[in-house]
Amino acid sequence: MMKIRSILYHDVVEQSFDESGFPGLAAARYKLWRAEFDAHLDAIASRGLAAPVALHALPQPAQNGATPLLFTVDDGGVSALHIAGRLASRGWRGVFFITTDHIGEPTFVSRADIVRLHADGHTIGSHTCSHPFRMSELPPARIHAEWAQSIAKLQDILGERVDSASVPAGFYAPPVAEAAGKTGIRWLFTSEPTSATHEHGGCVILGRYSVYRGMSPRYAADLASGRALAIAGQTALWKSKKAAKTFAGPVWDQARRRIFNLK
Template identity: 30%
Template sequence: MNQTMALLYHEVIDDYQESGFQNKDNLAYMHKTDVFRRHVNLVQEIKEKNSKVSYLFTFDDGGISNLKSAQILEEQNLKGYYFITTNRIGTKGFLAKEDIQTLYNSGHRIGSHSHTHPMIFRTLNYKQMLEEWRISKDILEDVLGVEILHCSIPGGDSDQKTYESAHEVGFKFIFDSEPILETRFCQESEILGRFSVKAQTSDEELLKTLNLENIQHLQRTRKIKGTIKKLIFPIHQYLQNKKNES
């Protein structure tokens, strides 16, 4: 059976202050351009050995550095999946409409990352979820003149109604942040897991992930983190909301 491993990136840039959401925690999601180029090469090497897995490069938030990561992917004839926070379009550090068109016209996929990037998406009520998705989908469809079928969930916290709301507005491919290879379904929409690559992820760890050697470990760690988040939910919520203020 063929499997899909979607890698989750954010900013690929040498000066992190230029792109994306600006807060200390986001430093964990910044990759220097030479590091990202190395990761792309590692993926290419693994791909030759392991043809049963398709590797996808996905990028959240819609920071201006997306143009850089796209260029690095293009050097290797690869395409990325770019998920845009639509209320940031054209603001400092984020892609403008024309940039999104450039990415799309170069063959990259464009999807929604919600309209306002609520940090804990699952705390929204269903109506608010629908609104986040619908506004964002409309804006992107207006910018590109095509139907937008992909989305990724901001903040990484999702639940069943998160998937259902995304499905209801018409997204056929819903990316979350669970380190899962198997495609899940919400009615006929596909739910795809992702493997977050952070600044502190070593080449060795990344190789293990690409070789599917530490999937269970990653899933266990994610589960433990999820349990802790639930236990300290008020604190978790406070910290997450603080991040979004910037």
């Protein structure tokens, strides 16, 4: 399978962390200030990489030997519009994953926003309906419903097929892809820091490199350009998080529930 390098951003805020996306401190960790975000884009642009494109514009495998770059944005916070504008001003396009239960809430995109992002050439995909915790451990019917209903809602808004999705909080497991494939999803993004892709359940599974607030622009550009040291750092972080998720499940859950204001 071809290599595709995807980076993962969340919200980009101007005055307070809670102005876009999910509220709370843990979500805030992934929210960048506007100036910080612009510095990241400058640093990435300075590497002379292929411009990030919409999913449908991905080059055919091995077309020129370079690893394509995808700029993905999770959650569907209202700052997606700002992010999309900053990308488009460089001729770049993003892939925006929307949590469909929150469409139209004050800190999330509206139906009209989604239509606009799509019309501007960005890809719209699902980030599930409810942003469930530990999605991989839900009953199969629930996993299927999270994909099927969110895809149906986005297709209703856009009037065309939606075939990409990202898994909340990195809780990927093969059954999550199998359910996704049954609902027509062909591109499924995880949070595993890798540019290697593989197929499962009818989906291409793609990893992503996560960016958080305080990460230096240079480090973000290192991730986007595949510099070994930055990649190794993310791999180490991923392995420790994975261990935490496996061995400290209840604690992790409690923390995340607090963070996202769930009951």
